[in-house]
Amino acid sequence: MEEQIISVKNLSKQYQTEQAGGISNISFEVKKGNVVAILGESGSGKSTLLKCIYGLLKVDGGEVSFKGKRILGPDEQLIPGHKEMKMVTQDFSLNIYAKVYDNVASMLSNTDVQAKQAKTMEMLQHLHIEHLKDKKITQLSGGEQQRVAIAKAMVSDTSVLLLDEPFSQVDALLKNQLRADIKRVAAETGVTVIMVSHDPADGLFLADELLILKDGALLQSGQPSQVYNHPDHIYTARLLGNAVVLDATDASILGLDIPDGHAVFYPEWVELKSSWNSRRFEVKDVYYKGFYEELLLERNGVKIRALQLNRGEHKKNDHVQANISQFLAL
Numbered sequence: 001m002e003e004q005i006i007s008v009k010n011l012s013k014q015y016q017t018e019q020a021g022g023i024s025n026i027s028f029e030v031k032k033g034n035v036v037a038i039l040g041e042s043g044s045g046k047s048t049l050l051k052c053i054y055g056l057l058k059v060d061g062g063e064v065s066f067k068g069k070r071i072l073g074p075d076e077q078l079i080p081g082h083k084e085m086k087m088v089t090q091d092f093s094l095n096i097y098a099k100v101y102d103n104v105a106s107m108l109s110n111t112d113v114q115a116k117q118a119k120t121m122e123m124l125q126h127l128h129i130e131h132l133k134d135k136k137i138t139q140l141s142g143g144e145q146q147r148v149a150i151a152k153a154m155v156s157d158t159s160v161l162l163l164d165e166p167f168s169q170v171d172a173l174l175k176n177q178l179r180a181d182i183k184r185v186a187a188e189t190g191v192t193v194i195m196v197s198h199d200p201a202d203g204l205f206l207a208d209e210l211l212i213l214k215d216g217a218l219l220q221s222g223q224p225s226q227v228y229n230h231p232d233h234i235y236t237a238r239l240l241g242n243a244v245v246l247d248a249t250d251a252s253i254l255g256l257d258i259p260d261g262h263a264v265f266y267p268e269w270v271e272l273k274s275s276w277n278s279r280r281f282e283v284k285d286v287y288y289k290g291f292y293e294e295l296l297l298e299r300n301g302v303k304i305r306a307l308q309l310n311r312g313e314h315k316k317n318d319h320v321q322a323n324i325s326q327f328l329a330l
């Protein structure tokens with residue numbers, strides 16, 4: 001059985017401000033070595049949850065345990081969290097005047113210099129930054145600094161790495177690489193990662209488990225493919241896959257039979273082909289996205305979106321046959 005490393009029970013934290021904000025009654029468990037992504041729209045409580053896990057905020061109720069021991073809050077100890085937990089925030093907390101190597105090595109004790117050197121170099125290699133070891137932090141790009149911050153956080157027997165928006169400073173190309181690096185480093189070192197991201201694609205790619213937050217509450221959790229294909233709420237389907245949502249009347253115009261509620265489907269579930277159950281739509285717009293395109297389709301006033309590989313086949317005002325291959329009633 002996989003060992004559980006973090007347990008969050010009925011955790012609540014409300015900020016004492018005019019607008020209510022915070023998290024309420026959140027419970028979940030994290031297995032050792034897993035990568036967990038906390039996803040949700042802006043203001044849903046992602047950073048608050050991460051800070052509570054690290055012991056940075058005084059909670060109103062509930063608790064977080066690490067290896068069975070309660071994490072103490074800021075009013076209970078001077079240094080928050082636990083020595084085996086490290087948090088990398090968006091400001092990186094690096095010594096900008098020191099070299100990359102020294103930033104990372106500074107986390108280790110001087111008792112065994114050879115071991116210190118070996119461990120530091122190993123971590124620099126894990127993050128693909130060994131060639132930067134003699135550079136000063138001020139000479140690095142944002143993405144490189146982010147890697148140094150992660151290496152620094154991980155070098156000293158870290159069991160749990162908390163990442164707040166780890167890809168905020170990197171461009172799309174580097175982001176893909178850094179995502180893959182974090183996934184690989186987690187698998188190689190067995191470190192448990194809990195990360196917050198505003199981009200659902202990060203969680204879908206990286207995580208073993210997603211936590212979906214809305215208005216401070218945990219709506220759904222589970223493996224990415226499970227949550228994506230079987231969202232419990234319209235919010236989740238919109239957040240993860242920009243789903244199309246139709247009320248029962250509009251759905252019936254497209255031949256989707258739901259008693260009440262909404263028919264929900266992802267644009268890639270719309271097949272552009274002629275079949276016994278396809279219907280005729282007008283192409284209202286074509287959005288070029290590189291290797292694929294998004295079509296805005298309309299039938300009797302009902303608009304839907306469809307994704308397909310870009311073959312340049314469709315133009316505005318064309319007519320197409322489309323079939324919604326699957327949908328959810330939510």
Ligand SMILES: Nc1ncnc2c1ncn2[C@@H]1O[C@H](COP(=O)(O)OP(=O)(O)OP(=O)(O)O)[C@@H](O)[C@H]1O
Pocket residue numbers: 015016017020021022040041042043044045046047048049198
């Ligand atoms: N220090 C604070 N004092 C008062 N309210 C706060 C504080 N920090 C956050 N909030 C409020 O609590 C709610 C949750 O904020 P939080 O930063 O946890 O959300 P988030 O999901 O991380 O948002 P984002 O993606 O925009 O960073 C928001 O309504 C926010 O305005």
